[in-house]
Amino acid sequence: MKRFFLYLLLTTLALIVLFPFIWMLITAFKPEPEALSLNLFPQHPTIQNFVKVIRNFSFGRYFLNSLIVATSAGILATLFATLAAYPMAKKDFPGKKFLFGAFLSSMMIPGLMYMIPQFAIVSKFGWINTYFAMVVPHLANVFGLFLMVQYMKTLPDSLIEAARIDGASEFRIFYSIIVPLSMPIIITIFLLTFQFHWNNFLWQLIVTNTERMYTVPVGLAMFRSAHEEMYALKMAASTISIIPIAVIFLFAQRYFIEGITSGAVKG
């Protein structure tokens, strides 16, 4: 009996938490006038909203931009963090403590503090409306570095010593021992960075001003202010914009959950 109530409670709560997304999906398949009804099942289900959003409102292009930005930022940020984490976790060199302290203290700073100076730097570089502007300023992922260092510290030193005795170069040790052993955390950090960039709204809003360069959230913002009353279309566009993250989550959720847990618990 207790079990039954637990399941009932959990199911109700899950429906409440997911309700906005369920309603978004249902509405996206309704023709515009029906979008204002409370029908749980569309009377005239249609995929026209999706077709329109992609064809007439160039969400295809925004999607491509988001994909380019999130993928390249994910790969580069993970690479930089992995490289930097190796000596941070496994070596001793002058200034290591200071660097680590400086990196960590930057995590206490609210993201908004960076917006204006970063915008100034990016404008001076002439990067406005380029992928550079969207990607490069976020390539030092301090949280990712921190997770990576924690993880690499647990790798056995004996493996590294053995390779060194065999005459392997530092770089060789890095890519043939450290990287393969750190794969789980590397995947986690790639996914977290990808997700961060896919969802990054404010920064991409301020560094792009031509439609050609909009990413999905920015395109959605512009679309929203131009078509206030077109709910079915807005819901179709919203659906398209969250699909990639939802799909990735479906297949790789343990990386997200473990990444967040280990970061917070050790932090």
Added chain:
Amino acid sequence: MKRYLGDYAFIVPFLSIFLIFLAFPVFYAVYLSLHRVEDLYNVFGGLRFVGFGNYIMLFKDIRFWWSLLITFYYAVLSIPAGIFFSLILASLLNNRLKGVTIYRSAFFLPYILDVFVVGIVWTFLYSSPYGIVTRLLARIGLHTPGLLSNPKTALPAVVLAMTLKNSGFGMILFLSTMQNISPSLYEAAMIDGASAYTRFRHITIPMLKPVILFMVIIGFIGALSAFAEFYATTGGGPSVVVAGRSLGATEVSGLYLYRNFEALKLGYAASISFILLLITLVFSYISSGIMRERL
């Protein structure tokens, strides 16, 4: 020194991005906050030094103080709501039930989805007269002009939306801590005849204290950086008249900072960001002190 060159080489890519885009900006923000933009067509070329002019203006700016008040109000509502709801979810999941991972995924998924999109969907749910929330409320006799259009309900409505979206994060933290509490503690308490409530209150809660404190700090920094959740839903409105001035009922500091940035008052916006940083540092300092004392 030479033998360390290899080590530094590994760090160079990360470090150079860090120095240019994370370290330098903190100092540059201070520099900008002491200047004012003169030429709107050459924003960073024509900066004029104004000393503490921006800060003095800020000090007299009612809209800024108001935005801080709204930010604190947002923090005061959203932090306990988030802790409470994620604690409930975690406690329910911390039972030996089949299929628990499916529920865990369901609760966690919204956390990683885009705030802006979630905001747009909730704006639709809250819209009037057709939004489903508005209509369901009307059915139980509560007729509203849309929760987001009423200055009294707008901010709590955003808090509700964000609590449902973000609780998966706290839930995961609570759950993993709960699963690390040794079962022998509970067994001993049970032998002593402690009720379920007593066990929760005197074993679970104390063990969860560090997580709660962590969530308070994260929540506070989050409130000071809050932007997209309000930009997507209320845009800072609806307006309220306070002491003869029209102010935005949900205009948090992050949004006010953005409005100044949009108007190219970069120096002024930078001075706001510096004040927000100071508040964060003071708060983190105090709460880490509390953490040390209590642990």
